[in-house]
Amino acid sequence: MKLVPEAVVLLFLKVYSSDAGTATIGATTNLECPLSLIAYYWYKKFIGGTKLLNNGDKYYGALNETLTINNVELADEGFYRCEGFATGGDYSMSHLIELSVTVDGGWSTWNTWEACTTTCGTGQHRRRRHCNNPTPANGGASCQGGDYEYISCKPSLCPVDEGWSSWDSWGACNGTCGTGQQSRRRYCNNPAPANGGAYCQGEDYDNNSCTLFACAVNGGWSSWDSWGHCNVTNGTGQQSRRRNCNNPAPANDGDSCQGEEYDHNSCEEREQQSANISLAVGTVSGALFIVIVIILVVIYAKRRWYNSKKEPDYDITDITRVKSHIYEETHVNHMYQNDLQSAEREVTVTQKNRY
Incomplete structure (x- = not known):
């Protein structure tokens, strides 16, 4: 048997190989020798040399024209x-005759489960496998199925914050006339709170003003006016006063004021005049008395002033002249007393006439 150098083998691999065959793993395949020989020897090329094949469990016909390979790997x-x-x-x-083995892909074992995709509520675990046991080759089929597998996981319950529902319709106005109020409501149930979630912020009731037809306004009396003049000038008469139905005035079919608009009262005009006369007389008398007193004071002051200007021209030893002077002084005093008495009499008469 001849030894074939490595360079020559590589040349055969690249240029002179032919009659390539294809087999699948686990199958049985045949290789046909293209030569007509008396005796056959089959070899397999390996890196670094060749190996003579012998009949056995793996190979059959190693000395024949057809080489059979069992349970292809x-x-x-x-x-x-x-x-x-x-x-x-x-x-x-x-x-060289090339044999290609078609390898269908096979799955590896599953990896461990990854962590849950959420910290609360419902999430997923994931694990993976690879199509490398074996890897598809020479047109072999890829692995069937997915390379990822998922299962649900619930680490804990998530807090659920509440949410408001839609507002209800507005309710009826709470008044019978004029201005009132109407309300509407919403509920904190969209969703309802759970697992420590926050309560809804804001109010559950909303109020709005509403207007109905105008209310009836019943009339009310104003205060009474002052009493008017007596309708007679002497004797017993009547005087009146008035009030107005304007506090408030009736409106929108409201009731008018109940009662009388005018009020009457009897009056005595004579008593009223006597009182006025007495008051006038008293006022005049008082003023007259004051005037008389002022006049007397002025007269007295003038006489005193006049006498003070007259100097006696007698000696202290002249008794006659002294007496005469004393007489004059006495006469003046008598005149003053007479004037004062006259004034008092006039005042007395005036007062009597007043009463």
């Missing part, structure tokens, strides 16, 4: 050749 893939002696006695070697 990925390791059976590669280059084969047959050689031997021809009829003329020459030793012949075939070209």
